[in-house]
Amino acid sequence: MSASESTSATPTLSIGELSERTGVPTSALRYYDELGLVRPVARAAGRRRYAASAVNDVGVVLFFREIGFSLAEIGRFLGGERRDRRALIDHKLAELAEQRRRVDVARTALDHGRRCPADDPLTCSRFLAIVEGRQRGLPLDESHARAH
Structure with a gap:
């Protein structure tokens, strides 16, 4: 089974459905995609399709925003390794202090x-x-x- 077949067999969410489930406007979800924070798993007819797990991914972004991380910091956190994440946490703690x-x-x-x-x-x-x-x-x- 190819990757595209496995993706098509797995139910996905449209950007509108993801927006409804998370309360995040579609424009913000598109921006999150541009930044690499929450990526669609596929495109159907040029439209983004998200895995069900994207609801949790958006939740992570919202949580980090709520505790004071910028989108750039969230990107570094999500893309970083364990020690990089610890350094980001230490930096944020110092900033908050x-x-x-x-x-x-x-x-x-x-x-x-x-x-x-x-x-x-x-x-x-x-x-x-x-x-x-x-x-x-x-x-x-x-x-x-x-x-x-």
Whole structure:
């Protein structure tokens, strides 16, 4: 049995059916195909046909998007070897830790702005000191720490 015969014997999904099952627009599925993230197993009359497992493949892409991976990172992850995947995970964890640090600093600054005794945060001496520190090239957390 040839590969095309085995593909035709196995039920496949049209791009519309895959879209319905995953909630992902057909335009995004075409883009995923271009990027090599979710590939059709065949074409029938020029139309993409997907294996039933493509529903899970799309789910993997959606999950990685939800946890902060770019489509390029997902492509590297899916196409990589085990050690490459670990390196991508380590890189993403470091990136998320940095994002968390920045969010924490921003939250502290905004909380101060909400509780600031000045009527307007733009007239607050601490706020202005933080801005001046940033203009001098200090990182936000250091500028904020020096103002307090």
